[in-house]
Amino acid sequence: MEKRKLYMETYGCQMNFSDSQIVGSIMTDHDFEITDNVADADLIFINTCSIRDHAEQRIRARLKEFKKYKKNRPDLKVGLLGCMAERLKEQLLEQEQSVDIIVGPDAYRDLPRLLNIAETGQKAINVLLSLDETYADINPIHTKGISSFISIMRGCENFCSYCVVPYTRGRERSRDPETIIDEARRLFADGIREVTLLGQNVNSYKSDSGTGFAKLLKDVAMVDPLLRVRFATSHPKDLSDELIETIAKYPNICNSIHLPVQSGSNNMLKKMNRKYTREWYLGRIEAIKRLIPDCALSTDIIAGFSGETEEDHLETVSLMKHVGYDYAFMFKYSERPNTVAAKKYTDDVPEEIKGRRLQEIIDLQQELSHKSNLKDIGKEFEVLVENVSKKSQKELSGRNIGNKVVVFPSADKKPGDYVKVRVTSCTPATLIGEIV
Numbered sequence: 001m002e003k004r005k006l007y008m009e010t011y012g013c014q015m016n017f018s019d020s021q022i023v024g025s026i027m028t029d030h031d032f033e034i035t036d037n038v039a040d041a042d043l044i045f046i047n048t049c050s051i052r053d054h055a056e057q058r059i060r061a062r063l064k065e066f067k068k069y070k071k072n073r074p075d076l077k078v079g080l081l082g083c084m085a086e087r088l089k090e091q092l093l094e095q096e097q098s099v100d101i102i103v104g105p106d107a108y109r110d111l112p113r114l115l116n117i118a119e120t121g122q123k124a125i126n127v128l129l130s131l132d133e134t135y136a137d138i139n140p141i142h143t144k145g146i147s148s149f150i151s152i153m154r155g156c157e158n159f160c161s162y163c164v165v166p167y168t169r170g171r172e173r174s175r176d177p178e179t180i181i182d183e184a185r186r187l188f189a190d191g192i193r194e195v196t197l198l199g200q201n202v203n204s205y206k207s208d209s210g211t212g213f214a215k216l217l218k219d220v221a222m223v224d225p226l227l228r229v230r231f232a233t234s235h236p237k238d239l240s241d242e243l244i245e246t247i248a249k250y251p252n253i254c255n256s257i258h259l260p261v262q263s264g265s266n267n268m269l270k271k272m273n274r275k276y277t278r279e280w281y282l283g284r285i286e287a288i289k290r291l292i293p294d295c296a297l298s299t300d301i302i303a304g305f306s307g308e309t310e311e312d313h314l315e316t317v318s319l320m321k322h323v324g325y326d327y328a329f330m331f332k333y334s335e336r337p338n339t340v341a342a343k344k345y346t347d348d349v350p351e352e353i354k355g356r357r358l359q360e361i362i363d364l365q366q367e368l369s370h371k372s373n374l375k376d377i378g379k380e381f382e383v384l385v386e387n388v389s390k391k392s393q394k395e396l397s398g399r400n401i402g403n404k405v406v407v408f409p410s411a412d413k414k415p416g417d418y419v420k421v422r423v424t425s426c427t428p429a430t431l432i433g434e435i436v
């Protein structure tokens with residue numbers, strides 16, 4: 001029997017992209033094959049993000065575009081997955097007539113049954129959150145490239161006041177370490193040369209058998225010295241010296257730590273319920289720089305959170321200068337319904353002030369990133385080749401251990417190879433070099 005075709009679009013964080021690989025695996029086990037061509041699809045899944053209002057508006061716009069495919073193919077089914085599905089639940093079926101299936105992040109095993117219901121013409125929904133679902137026994141379908149995600153835990157219990165994730169992804173639960181190490185071995189045998197261990201808050205990983213994140217990271221690094229290991233995302237309150245020492249000890253654990261700070265002001269950190277102070281955070285940064293001097297540092301920052309004063313904003317600016325981040329993800333505060341912040345505070349920073357402050361930190365980060373890259377000119381780095389460079393077929397691109405993109409003439413190298421590159425010049429975003 002000819003396989004039916006599933007077209008998937010994924011929005012948002014790395015966790016969602018990893019989940020889509022799990023969904024792909026479940027559906028290919030149920031007589032579907034993945035297609036990149038929406039016009040060929042029998043089934044369309046959108047894995048959605050709810051972190052900011054803008055993310056949800058993009059999904060609604062996309063649904064309007066899919067309407068025309070449904071007109072031509074009435075038997076075509078459309079499913080919404082992920083955080084927006086979990087946040088809005090039944091409301092979405094009322095608001096978006098073209099949607100047949102609504103599924104939350106913990107109910108993907110139920111997709112085949114929900115599709116059967118939808119094929120009878122009824123709407124199908126499952127948004128139950130689970131206390132133990134980790135999809136540990138499902139082999140995510142790995143698409144292309146030499147790097148892959150491995151999701152090691154699900155959910156978050158930090159309840160930062162602005163964040164919807166604890167409501168859309170539920171309580172924290174960690175996968176059994178053996179299943180994670182097996183997956184890393186399998187991926188390495190399949191030619192993968194870099195894995196990123198994923199979780200909303202990886203450093204609070206704790207398996208039922210008591211394995212903590214530092215030990216798990218070491219065990220994955222021990223799979224093979226040619227397998228690079230990265231991880232995201234860390235919460236500063238759980239960043240232990242033991243974890244930093246583990247990163248320093250194993251050459252194939254990458255010297256790059258993404259440590260979201262969100263704000264440099266203690267007043268804002270308190271209102272955000274981030275559970276650390278500016279001083280605590282800078283203490284962690286100092287520990288990283290002491291134990292891993294060349295560690296690359298990146299972060300997330302919210303501009304214009306409720307009640308943010310100009311002084312609070314300048315505290316963020318001064319913290320960025322003090323740390324000297326290599327790069328950062330920066331956003332305007334977007335109030336999310338039913339979060340603690342939406343209930344307790346007002347979104348009172350005017351849009352133009354949010355925009356001006358955001359632009360100031362973006363401009364500052366551009367300077368910091370360029371300064372960081374300029375310091376690398378003349379240095380030699382081991383680069384893991386990932387792709388042909390976007391700019392020229394004669395060039396390859398890859399990343400150094402600090403997660404910086406490096407572009408260089410290709411010689412006879414290919415994705416998956418490790419090459420030594422000397423940096424000869426740079427842009428704020430890219431290092432440019434030659435193989436030595």
Ligand code: SF4
Binds near residue numbers: 160201
């Ligand atoms: S740590 Fe905070 S910001 Fe991150 S997912 Fe959890 S609640 Fe959201």
